[in-house]
Amino acid sequence: MSIETRLEELGITLPQAAAPVASYVPVVIHGDLAFVSGQVSLVDGELLKGRLGEDVSLEDGIKAARGCGLMILAQLKAALGSLDRVERIVKLGGFVNSTPDFTDQPEVVNGASDLMLDVFGDAGKHARAAVGVPSLPRGVAVEVDAVVAIKGA
DSSP, X not given: OOHHHHHHHHTOOOOOOOOOSSSSOSEEEETTEEEEEEEEOEETTEEOBSOBTTTBOHHHHHHXXXXXXXXXXXXXXXXXXXXXXXXXXXXXXXXXXXOTTOOXXXXXXXXXXXXXXXXXXXXGOOEEEEEEESOOGGGBSEEEEEEEEESOO
């Protein structure tokens, strides 16, 4: 089954790949790896801003991380032409804008991790980091980057 078909089955429509807001490119392909720059928490076309443990709920944090994951997929599709070129999600790095006493960063970043598993099955299983940070660009709640193995490099 193609990944496009899988996305349709899951009822997922990918957002338009966002243009960079600073001096970087969204995806760098080197050999058989694609390195996806950090994607910030866009939910329904709007930045989800705030801090976990302060003014963003755990549930909204999970949605924010899923939004980051959707943008990772959109960036990959734009760079590769097709998500069928994804061989495996190798690693996700999750950054959660959170207060010092907030400790549920792993649950937040599951929003992106679970999306990769839903879309790619076993090929979506990955290594991961989920860390709390005192702030993120534009005040967003979550940022996630990715390393992805690709076919046909």
